[in-house]
Amino acid sequence: MGDKKKEHTILKFFKRFIPSTNGRDSKNHVPQIYARSEHNVSRAQISDNALKVLYRLKKAGFDAYLVGGCVRDLLLGREPKDFDVVTNARPEQVKAAFRNCRLIGRRFRLAHVYFGREIIEVATFRGDESEQDDLLRVHEDGRLLRDNVFGTIEEDVWRRDFTVNALYYNIRDFSIVDYTGGMQDHAEAVLKLIGDPEVRYREDPVRMLRAIRFAAKLGFKISPETEKPIHTLAYLLEAIPAARLFDEVLKLFLSGYGVQTFEMLRHYGLFKILFPATEQSLAKQESEFPRLFVARALKNSDERIARGKSVTPYFLLSAFLWEPLQDRVKEKLQRGESEINAWQQAVNEVLSEQVKVVSIPKRFTQSMRDVWFLQSRFNRRTGTRPYRLLAHPRFRAAYDFLLLRAETGGADQALVDWWTKFQFADEAEQRRMTQPAKKTGKGRRRRRNHFRTDNKKKTEQ
Numbered sequence: 395m396g397d398k399k400k401e402h403t404i405l406k407f408f409k410r411f412i413p414s415t416n417g418r419d420s421k422n423h424v425p426q427i428y429a430r431s432e433h434n435v436s437r438a439q440i441s442d443n444a445l446k447v448l449y450r451l452k453k454a455g456f457d458a459y460l461v462g463g464c465v466r467d468l469l470l471g472r473e474p475k476d477f478d479v480v481t482n483a484r485p486e487q488v489k490a491a492f493r494n495c496r497l498i499g500r501r502f503r504l505a506h507v508y509f510g511r512e513i514i515e516v517a518t519f520r521g522d523e524s525e526q527d528d529l530l531r532v533h534e535d536g537r538l539l540r541d542n543v544f545g546t547i548e549e550d551v552w553r554r555d556f557t558v559n560a561l562y563y564n565i566r567d568f569s570i571v572d573y574t575g576g577m578q579d580h581a582e583a584v585l586k587l588i589g590d591p592e593v594r595y596r597e598d599p600v601r602m603l604r605a606i607r608f609a610a611k612l613g614f615k616i617s618p619e620t621e622k623p624i625h626t627l628a629y630l631l632e633a634i635p636a637a638r639l640f641d642e643v644l645k646l647f648l649s650g651y652g653v654q655t656f657e658m659l660r661h662y663g664l665f666k667i668l669f670p671a672t673e674q675s676l677a678k679q680e681s682e683f684p685r686l687f688v689a690r691a692l693k694n695s696d697e698r699i700a701r702g703k704s705v706t707p708y709f710l711l712s713a714f715l716w717e718p719l720q721d722r723v724k725e726k727l728q729r730g731e732s733e734i735n736a737w738q739q740a741v742n743e744v745l746s747e748q749v750k751v752v753s754i755p756k757r758f759t760q761s762m763r764d765v766w767f768l769q770s771r772f773n774r775r776t777g778t779r780p781y782r783l784l785a786h787p788r789f790r791a792a793y794d795f796l797l798l799r800a801e802t803g804g805a806d807q808a809l810v811d812w813w814t815k816f817q818f819a820d821e822a823e824q825r826r827m828t829q830p831a832k833k834t835g836k837g838r839r840r841r842r843n844h845f846r847t848d849n850k851k852k853t854e855q
């Protein structure tokens with residue numbers, strides 16, 4: 395305890411020499427108010443449940459605003475993913491105003507208001523956290539440690555990341571309140587961090603990933619000042635817990651803009667932090683193959699999302715790690731390992747290294763293993779084996795993966811065609827297709843090894 399006190403005193407002393415805010419003057423700031431007639435956010439675009447929450451808070455005498463991504467997306471005429479509300483009501487007061495409400499979060503308490511499957515998140519304005527004594531300590535989540543400090547809208551605005559994410563839609567008069575020039579930036583399609591970019595990235599390095607994610611998703615440019623430090627600070631992401639990076643990876647690649655996101659992450663030197671082994675394969679000069687393969691996987695999943703179809707994270711992750719896996723298998727075969735051992739070991743190594751950076755839940759790594767191991771089973775097309783493979787719970791994903799490999803030159807198109815036909819063939823046709831080849835004068839047909847390893851001699855039948 396004594397130590398803690400001492401630490402506090404020392405921190406207080408040093409803080410006198412540290413600017414208390416991020417290079418911005420949070421007080422004495424006059425917001426721009428955009429009246430209802432001066433913007434295009436209409437209530438018809440806002441979820442009924444979000445409106446109910448806003449009106450109820452207003453009726454109870456509190457201020458209530460929509461904030462963040464929903465306002466940004468509404469201004470673009472897009473349907474927001476979710477609606478976030480901020481208010482000057484304390485969490486307990488929010489809870490008292492709604493029957494269907496639960497408080498969550500230990501450090502900073504938030505209210506969740508439930509309407510069937512829709513949850514409206516209601517946060518209380520956060521105060522000027524930089525005035526806290528624990529400024530310099532690091533949160534277990536990779537962000538700076540902060541306590542539950544409630545504040546006003548004037549304070550809340552400065553903790554947000556980008557100016558376009560710091561616009562408040564006021565339910566009282568349907569105006570938009572803008573402290574940071576976010577409306578102008580939005581009109582110019584520019585992402586600008588609030589405050590000094592380097593300070594803001596150091597506070598929370600995940601903001602670098604968010605910059606890329608929003609740039610790709612919204613088609614916005616990252617402003618030069620916001621862009622500049624990314625290259626040099628990318629390494630800071632290494633300190634972010636793997637579980638948080640997994641959440642970010644899902645948002646980065648499963649939002650329907652995977653291809654652009656991937657290209658941008660590579661451009662800014664961020665991809666190599668998230669997927670070091672993949673980056674190594676990508677960086678190899680000799681072939682275009684890996685880049686094509688990863689990009690094609692992302693393109694396919696972007697297209698699926700655009701068509702309203704579901705996408706599974708494990709499919710993309712299997713694609714990301716496929717080429718590193720090939721390299722690893724090759725090495726092991728060259729060292730004289732048996733095919734099966736080489737595969738087992740390579741899969742284990744590639745996965746265990748990857749989950750140190752981006753923690754992939756077990757249920758996904760298991761499916762990734764299935765997709766990879768099933769690839770070799772496609773080569774066996776006689777007897778009962780094809781039927782067993784067809785009945786495997788991961789058949790569909792493995793088949794899609796095979797398609798992807800064929801599209802980028804990594805598997806025989808004839809093999810894919812066979813499986814495409816087999817799946818939809820009637821019983822008699824399937825029986826005919828799986829008959830062992832007759833021994834004619836020509837002998838048995840040779841099959842290529844579809845793992846693309848150097849072990850070309852191996853044939854499987």
Ligand code: ATP
Pocket residue numbers: 461462463464475476478553554555556559560598600601
């Ligand atoms: P979307 O939900 O479309 O992915 P969003 O902007 O709503 O985008 P959220 O993660 O839902 O993103 O966060 C809501 C808001 O909270 C943001 O708009 C921003 O104002 C603030 N915010 C979220 N994460 C951070 C962060 N790491 N640093 C600063 N502010 C953040």
Ligand code: MG
Pocket residue numbers: 462463464475476478
């Ligand atoms: Mg959001």
